[in-house]
Amino acid sequence: xxxxxxxxxxxxxxxxxxxxxxxxxxxxxxxxxxxxxxxxxxxxxxxxxxxxxxxxxxxxxxxxxxxxxxxxxxxxxxxxxxxxxxxxxxxxxxxxxxxxxxxxxxxxxx
Amino acid sequence: xxxxxxxxxxxxxxxxxxxxxxxxxxxxxxxxxxxxxxxxxxxxxxxxxxxxxxxxxxxxxxxxxxxxxxxxxxxxxxxxxxxxxxxxxxxxxxxxxxxxxxxxxxxxxxxxxxxxxxxxx
Numbered sequence: 024x025x026x027x028x029x030x031x032x033x034x035x036x037x038x039x040x041x042x043x044x045x046x047x048x049x050x051x052x053x054x055x056x057x058x059x060x061x062x063x064x065x066x067x068x069x070x071x072x073x074x075x076x077x078x079x080x081x082x083x084x085x086x087x088x089x090x091x092x093x094x095x096x097x098x099x100x101x102x103x104x105x106x107x108x109x110x111x112x113x114x115x116x117x118x119x120x121x122x123x124x125x126x127x128x129x130x131x132x133x
Numbered sequence: 134x135x136x137x138x139x140x141x142x143x144x145x146x147x148x149x150x151x152x153x154x155x156x157x158x159x160x161x162x163x164x165x166x167x168x169x170x171x172x173x174x175x176x177x178x179x180x181x182x183x184x185x186x187x188x189x190x191x192x193x194x195x196x197x198x199x200x201x202x203x204x205x206x207x208x209x210x211x212x213x214x215x216x217x218x219x220x221x222x223x224x225x226x227x228x229x230x231x232x233x234x235x236x237x238x239x240x241x242x243x244x245x246x247x248x249x250x251x252x253x254x
Contacts, residue, residue: 054237060178067228067245068170068230068244070241070242073242079242113241115236122180122232122239124179124180
């Protein structure tokens with residue numbers, strides 16, 4: 024059981040938009056910053072979003088992040104088949120004194 | 134170019150100990166924390182712990198406390214993760230990942246390529 028809750032899977036057609044939710048609590052998302060990671064099949068995770076809504080250089084603006092209260096959301100617009108991957112949210116949990124991840128969401132671009 | 138290069142795959146027997154290395158290049162090793170993350174086959178990411186290369190201080194996840202040791206060698210800019218009393222459930226890919234010093238605004242970037250550890254009798 025992950026500390027952060029994500030939907031196991033989402034899907035959408037090419038060119039469409041999808042959102043992935045990440046739900047936590049006041050000890051993690053509610054008071055700390057959220058980051059998002061993309062893991063393509065067979066590869067290491069890659070940072071997509073940090074500090075709730077910032078993109079590292081090289082990450083297209085099709086990817087966006089937001090946070091409200093104890094939940095965070097990753098948005099992806101203009102879906103491409105190359106976006107098919109597992110997506111993870113992560114943050115620090117101040118009660119556990121540990122970094123925590125969501126269980127991951129598998130994105131299928133139909 | 135910032136790069137984390139991990140040591141190669143390992144096969145271990147139950148009860149053994151494995152030690153994985155993570156060689157850093159492209160940034161000042163002591164400017165960031167180094168984290169280790171476990172990913173069992175077909176499963177999600179699980180944080181194991183971190184080391185501050187500046188002073189060697191560590192924080193471990195409760196699940197791995199007592200079995201994991203994370204260290205940093207500033208003379209070679211290399212971090213290590215040692216996991217003892219291995220069991221079949223420890224079969225996984227282990228990643229090192231650089232993390233920001235501001236822990237409440239933590240992120241992991243970049244990541245090593247991963248090291249597969251297989252525990253089998």
